[in-house]
Amino acid sequence: MLTEGVDFRLGEVSLARIGRKSLAVNLSDLAAMAARPVAAVVALALPHDGALDLARQLYEGMLPLAEEFDLAIAGGDTNCWDGPLVISVTVLGVPTDRGVLTRSGAQGGDAILVTGSLGGSILGRHFDFQPRVAESLRLQERFTLHAGIDCSDGLAKDLSHVCEASGVGAEVWQAEIPISPDAYLLAEQDPQGDSALHHALSDGEDFELILAVPEEEAKRILMEQPLGVPITRIGRFLAGDGMWQVAADGSRSPLAALGFEHGRDS
């Protein structure tokens, strides 16, 4: 569910991009589970003023993405009211023959792999990202994956979700994290002086995949690079608790589960 004032501000971004994102975040959830998209239902609460035009522009952003992912927009519910714009999308998918990918299968010793690059999505990528559905399905089809999640709350936070669900810890190698150019740009502009690395670890809405993959399988994936987007190893899961980060000089410190906290404003 995307809500005006929280997820977007009208006037700052086109309705087509908002519509696209409302579908894309759901597709990213399917990617996280390696499920094939089937159908979507779209519920809208539209401000009375210009409601029809609002709806049309939202769908202009949704329809090309639905077509790209062979997704039927199968129904929903369109309402008008005196409140701000609300868009609630539900996407239905089916697992492949290999079953769904979950957060709970990571094992100590598994490699941590990520697609793409991380941080600074607020500069625009959080609207225009590519849901990693095809990438996830390809990996699930060809390789053994133990666990997966899409990076929506931030790398450290989402990694902590996998650790909690799997009952393992994790160690992240700072120098290996694929930092997005946007994260560098944001670090330069940032009055608080947060580093690009900090943004890569804690910014939300990258919508890249974070995967737990057995060591030998990870080597094959990294050598083959079977996706259109780079896939990078950034650390390993550990037997036991705790998250750690290892700096380029080998020094080791705790890694806090920074990132977006559901149910809070930050």
Next chain:
Amino acid sequence: MLTEGVDFRLGEVSLARIGRKSLAVNLSDLAAMAARPVAAVVALALPHDGALDLARQLYEGMLPLAEEFDLAIAGGDTNCWDGPLVISVTVLGVPTDRGVLTRSGAQGGDAILVTGSLGGSILGRHFDFQPRVAESLRLQERFTLHAGIDCSDGLAKDLSHVCEASGVGAEVWQAEIPISPDAYLLAEQDPQGDSALHHALSDGEDFELILAVPEEEAKRILMEQPLGVPITRIGRFLAGDGMWQVAADGSRSPLAALGFEHGRDS
């Protein structure tokens, strides 16, 4: 999707009843198609003030209904914002072996059957109605049904939806319509002086079934009365266009598709 100020006003009705209704209207949609409920996803936009308590009370209304219909609340999305309360529920169902019931199968000569009684739901029944899922499944299993819809926009309006989708007309026998006691109560209170019959024909949110059933099959249903709730014949579908009402004295007049117009305020 139910929205504060349109579908309910906080303070006038308990959150549990609002929560129940948000699920019940979806179950009624499954009933209209004779589909078995499987799972629901619930997306909430909660006002910041007392959000957790709001959510808890909404679920207190939803959970007993979910349990009654063997429905898993399988996920969703819970958000806080500065706006009014929004509840968006999607329910998933599966067809029986006999396929789904649609609006488009009514044939000239079919009997029009309705469950329960109609009109005046605004007095409270529009929150506390029983979705006719079990009734629909039982009828679909034991009898040949041509078309169905749930009465959410009003009898005349929903009948017109079936007529349009099926390419038929309809004739409604005024004296046979099962008028709800609420409709009589409302007619007494109504400053506009609308009759109880008018309320039964045009009030929305009865959430009863309207069915198109072949003549002989309808006779069997009416004789057996196989449901816990009465089922009544109120007219017949006609080859060709147009909707008509026949008064007790046999006089015939056009029946306007009165009722709730989606996308309007009325």
